[in-house]
Amino acid sequence: MTWELKNKIQEILAKETGAQCFAPGARRAFAFLYPNSYKVGMSNLGMHILYQIINGRGDTACERFFLPDGKTLAEYKRTKTPLMSMETQRQLADFEIIGVMMSFEMDYTNLLAMLQMSNIKLRAAERNEKEPLIVIGGPCATFNPEPLAEVADIFVIGEGEEVINDLLDVVYRGREQGLGKEELLLNLAQLEGLYVPRFYAPQYDADGNFTGMEHDSRVPAIVKRRWVRDLDKYPNTSAILTSETEFQNMFIAEVARGCGRHCRFCMAGYCFRKPRARNYELLLDKILNRPAVSEKVGLMGAAVSDYPQIHELTSALIQNKVPFTVASLRADTLDSLLADALAQSGQQTMTVAPEAGSEKMRSIINKGITEEDIYKAVTLAAASGMKNVKLYYMIGLPQEEDADIDEMTEMVRRIRKKMDEAGNKGDLIISVNAFVPNPFTPFQWSPLCNTKILKKRFKMLETAFKKEKHIKLLTESLKETVLQAALARGNRKTGQFLLQAFMEGIPLKQALKNSGLDIEKLAGAEYEPGCPLPWKHLDMGFKEAYLIKEWENAKAQRFTPMCFDGCKRCGVCEE
Secondary structure (H helix, E strand, C coil), rough: CCHHHHHHHHHHHHECCCCHHHHHHHCEEEEEEEEECHHHHHHHHHHHHHHHHHHHCCCCEECCCCCCCCHHHHHHHHHHHHHHCCCCEEHHHHHCCCEEEEEHHHHHHHHHHHHHHHCCCCHHHHCCCCCCCCEEHHHHHCCCCCHHHHCEEECCEECHHHHHHHHHHHHHHEEEEEEEEHHHHHHCCCCCCCCHHHHHEEEECCCCEEEEECCCCCCCCEEEEECCHHHCCCCCCCCCEEHHHHCCEEEEHHHHHHHCCCCCHHHHHHCCCEEEECHHHHHHHHHHCCCCCCEEEEECCCHHHHHCCCHHHHHHHHCCCCCEECCCEECCCHHHHHHHHHHHCCEEEEEEEEEECCCCHEEEEECCEEEHHHHHHHHHHHHHHEEEEEEEECCCCCCCHHHHHHHHHHHHHHHHHHHHCCCCCEEEEEEEEEEECCCCCCCCCCCCCCCCHHHHHHHHHHHHEEEECCCCECCCCCHHHHHHHHCCCCHHHHHHHHHHHHHHHCCHHHHHHCCCCHHHHCCCCCCCCCCCCCCCCCEEECHHHHHHHHHHHHHCCCCCCCCCCCCCCCHHHHH
């Protein structure tokens, strides 16, 4: 029954602190759709930031939509009930604009499912003047929007804080002027940071290979990303607290954005360049004046330990008896002060990311940490009283060989020995994922490692640690890795097959196979620098020549130092 679904939503809403609910009709309606579970979506700080900005306008009500859990989803389908919002239980199709936060390629089909159950046409070209505009933002949209180009009316390229207000202003003004959808989208396409795919047409050769992007003469040939120069002008903390997430009532605060370490595999390091730190006094004031229901503070950032005033901040939090945690730390910047601060806040696990198990591979990816740095982190964790150590690794990186996996296993054993010597009898948790090449990184031309090789190397790790006490190995599905890689660097045709697969209820792999294509071949495509790429009409601020140089540096195992004031290497700071 619909009332049962509404009651369940209201029960979740009742446990929230900070949600803003406005009567239907009091403001213009904006739907914020996160294509994953409530628990995952409510952990996304970007959603919280935009929620505050949109509601802060005074003319717009932002209402959230999440993918229902299995049992609830089945009830939606059984009763044929369209998806309802958290705030007022309104149907998704009733909203003027639907904003989508797309953080993971694996959520693409979730988006399609949420639109379908809401009776919204999946293809933008089939939606009429009165149906909602669909705007997709987030990291996936920024780096390669093409697989969802048939679904979205508009993509946000870059950071959303500034562009969201410009977008809403243009839409509202256009509606008041009685503009049709074509004219409205044309106006939106003039805004920096907005990509309207209907005005761009991908070109292919006789073999179906992408050759370039043609554009309507009325829109820019190159779409520049939007990024925030002054972060302190915008919110940086949780808008809503709830006990119904993995981080129960955790108050998340962004301390900095971007990373200047130049890790060659890392999309975040390029997506959010340049590195920007939040004002210390403003940051501390927001944390100290957080809602009383907050149980812990989560410090967020690509490299939290690189925050210039991290010691002042953590000392102030301890002094004010504010428990806090951080997601991950760089081993080379960790010291006893930070380790002790984390331990005093109740953190039981020291998490660092060597990313690669051999010195050679760490040089290729420009990680910039040594095995000694990891030993230091282990020793500090033990000395501070943290029970466990968690390490993140990747396999299948460019130029990796079986010998590098052997070095990884030996490195892990040495780290385990260091833990024992330091008196730490907790678990050493090893999380290993297959490397996926991403657009706008120096590895964008690199193929996904052959799955047979990946299977072999995962097996090597499983065999090595099978009988080891207090070493736990965590891995992800190779099937999902292949799918992610195919979508990450896919073109508009890939998106068409994705839509076809969804409509027919079959895996993308099968849809491709039915057309004579192989998903592993697609995921494992290797490109030459300078060749046409589906995302080449987007401008992230840095020059392709810089990426090519970093690709060459990777092959030569040359180190690139981190960003510094006055640096002009990549081109971002010249803007």
